[in-house]
Amino acid sequence: MNRSIRPDAVLIQAVIAGALSFAHLHDLAAAAGQSGWKAWAYPVSVDLLLVAAWRRLRAGRDRSSWTWFAIALTASLGANVATAGLLDLDHVPAWLRILVAGWPALAFLGGTLLVHAPAPATPDPAPMPDDKPAAPEVEMHRTDTPDSAPASAPELDPAPVKPPASGPAVPPALLDHARSIADAHRNTTGEPITADALTARLGLPAPTCHAIATQLQLT
Secondary structure (H helix, E strand, C coil): CCCCCCCCHHHHHHHHHHHHHHHHHHHHHHHCCCCCHHHHHHHHHHHHHHHHHHHHHHHCCCCHHHHHHHHHHHHHHHHHHHHHHHCCCCCCCHHHHHHHHHHHHHHHHHHHHHHCCCCCCCCCCCCCCCCCCCCCCCCCCCCCCCCCCCCCCCCCCCCCCCCCCCCCCCCHHHHHHHHHHHHHHHHHHCCCCCHHHHHHHHCCCHHHHHHHHHHCCCC
16 A cells, blocks of 8 residues: 655755755865866765764664764764854865865775774673472371381391311311321220320320311220
8 A cells, every 4th residue: 555755844954954064064075176067976985984883873873873873963063154154255264174184084984983882882682580480399198107117127146156166177078087097096995095095196286186076086
């Protein structure tokens, strides 16, 4: 659907003011020795720098935008005031010619810095709160009585501790040899051999013979 274009007083006023400022800047540049298309490029350069600095200020990018906005506003306002009859445009002073001739380099520097200014670091977004309602706390109460403690297991009698063996350990072969001597003595004399007799026959240390006699149950 086509939208009807309605005249806006503010827009009309902006167009008129822009056209007058554009013409004043052109006249000043032409009076300062900039002829032809160069005289028309000066008002474009000043107004574009002014608009670019204002857009950076609206975006809140960096504080240097205030500096370039003030420079462009001073150039535009100064050109408009200068054409009001304060200066003789037929005999422009040398300092004004220097300012007009140096403006392109200054405008180029300002536009480059405004375009390539680093963007401010944006803070990380805060985590969104969890909209899910928290689960209500439920308090549990037991109605049944707990069972009595289980009966303890019967205590087992500790294993009997073996008495430490008295005397040195006797090898089985030596014990069999002593037993054969005792059996031979019994068969020969008809009486069991005594511990002293067995000690004399074996010729071993007394503790070892005593241990053998104990195991053979000799007196």
